[in-house]
Amino acid sequence: MNNLLDWLRDRFQIDEVLSFVKKKDVPVHNHFAWYYFGGITLFLFVIQVMTGILLLLYYKPGADSAFESVQFLVTKVSYGWLIRSIHSWSANLMVLSAFIHLFSNLFTRSYRKPRELTWVSGMFLFVLSLGFGFSGYLLPWNELAFFATKVGTDIAGALPLVGKPLLIFLRGGEEVTGGTLSRFFGFHVAVLPGIFTVFLAGHLALIQFQGMSTPLHLEGKPLKRMPFFPDFALRDLLLWVVVLNIVALLAVFFPWELGVKADLFAPAPAGIKPEWYFMFMFQTLKFLPAYIFFLEGELVGIAGFGIAGLCLFLWPFIDRKAGRGERWKLVPVLGIVAILFIIVMTIVGYVMD
Amino acid sequence: MKSFLKKVIVRTSFIVMAAATLILPVRGFADSCLDCHLELEDEAALSFKVDVHNIDGVSCAGCHGGDPASDDQEIAMDSRNGFVGAPNPLEIPQFCGKCHSDPAYMRQYNPSLATDQVDKYWTSHHGKLNRSGDEKAAQCSSCHGVHEMRPPSDPRSMVYSKNVPQTCSECHADADYMAKYQISVSQFQDYQGSVHGVALLEKNDLGAPACNDCHGNHAAMPPGISSIGRVCFQCHLAEGELFSQSPHKVGFDELGVPECAFCHGHHAVHALTDENIGVEQPSICLQCHSEGEAGYEAASTMKNEIIKLKKKYEDAETLIADAARKGIEVSDEQFELRNVRQSLINLRKLIHAFNPDSVVTTTESAMEAANEVYLAGVQSTEEVKTRRTGFLIFSVITLILVAILYVIVRKKTSYH
Known part of the structure; x- marks a missing residue:
């Protein structure tokens, strides 16, 4: 080990890195558990990358081959069913974990100065994760995914001015076709991973350099601190093993269904649903009346979600009080309202089928 | 020369049209039958508004004769003007047949409509009874209605396939009405519970047979023993072919047993299960076959x-x-x-x-x-x-x- 370190020392300035690693620590407090969700999200992303690469060995994009290749993968290829199922479950858990990570950082005001860019890069990663989910959902080319993509892109197409060009860009034409599938495949395996990697690198680098944020209400209080390496990292590892087991359990006992192959000319079947993490938006748009004053209801809804998303992106610059160490009481209220809204609308979306 | 001719034609047309405009109201081209009977709130006139004849331009006079152009009741309903009034049930087949048996006349309304209904009717049991002077025997209006006739494709029509069983049952399920003829009145009830009845009446499967699909329409008759199979084979083609080559075909014919109906029943045709064959109860085979055969x-x-x-x-x-x-x-x-x-x-x-x-x-x-x-x-x-x-x-x-x-x-x- 020492020989290896000496070998490295002769070539790189690893002592600086080691001393940085040794100095890095994590504040210990009542809300310590929330720190784990960033690591869990990262771990699930790593699973996605690995299983995604394995799926690529067999997946053949195209309206005539996508469904068949996934069917072949899950029936004939050894452990193909397991890899696909893990990829699907892990994707969903990753989005869930990202949601929790986002809201925990909102409540603890981790976004406050000097971590504004960590928050913004995290928001980019979150949106990109949703993009991964939306593009990946279509890839097996089954009936539900086909119509959900149709509805999803229709909503994007309803935007004023940019709607139509955006719809054409997403679908690769007027309708959802094999061309859309090729396009979504490209987004899913090349465009999004490329952009995601850049933001992820930035996000992780910022966390390493700036360390974990202490919750605002505990700032200034004497807190115990735990070394990041190896103490916190070992705890992370422990949780990752547990998460891996949960993913395996879900994959074995509830393998992800393949469904029926998409038929472009078939009427839309009953029960078309987007992925659960889009359900609250989908359901809200369904509830809105056709017109709100003189504006189209759907447009008002899209604009509402757009503004809310933009506010969330720029939240560190909206909540300036946090940077000054002051607690803006509206933050937890808005956070709880948003969580309740998401939960209620999601449940309503599934119940009111 | 051409220009002169053109002028003559145009001017003459104008004069003729002007004269027609002035004269026609005086002559009263409006249908005075409907005008009066509607005023009287006569049910026949009220329902005739939706009748297929009225929609196709055949007025009251088209069937009843008379002069609809006259506002004077005496003239309009004068037998010298061809007025025949309401026909007796025994006269109705010929009454309708005046037009419906005339291919040249019917062609202008519906060239594909058959014109042999009356001929067929005389061969039916209903027609024979009618000929024998039985006023209770079904004739055209018994099944098609009187003044509110609709084409058979109209779901409100009495002869729309889903309504046919109900229409037939008006007489055939009426014990008092049918007492004279000494035939069963359970057909409608049996049919309702049958696979055919459930398919047509409950599942709205218009491909399922109604009464007329087995008995015929205008030439309605109970299918004879020898033709029962042919009736069923219209739809159950594969079973028909198989049965025709089977030893049962010969045996049934020799014994005078109704082919399909012997095992499946007729109006109460029920779906048979695998329990209905073999050598254990309730197998139908046991009705004829015993051990050792x-x-x-x-x-x-x-x-x-x-x-x-x-x-x-x-x-x-x-x-x-x-x-x-x-x-x-x-x-x-x-x-x-x-x-x-x-x-x-x-x-x-x-x-x-x-x-x-x-x-x-x-x-x-x-x-x-x-x-x-x-x-x-x-x-x-x-x-x-x-x-x-x-x-x-x-x-x-x-x-x-x-x-x-x-x-x-x-x-x-x-x-x-």
């Missing part, structure tokens, strides 16, 4: 073959459904299972040939496919077990790893 053996063999395939199909179906529920991708097997099910349906159809050898041969090939699906189902069940065992082993390993990590974490954590 070739027919008894044949019934036993056919039943056994069907049950053999049915059991294999059901076992395979259970396994595949269970595998699907547990998340195994079995769409290929489900597809094959549908083929086996189709083979089972075909086998039941093949019974109508009453040839045990062909049933055995068909079952053999179907059993091969059924066995393959069954084995795939067994493999899927094994696959589920393997997956779950694999998960258990993985869980034990991860649990040990978690325990080790936990111990290390507890021991090593150093706060500062």
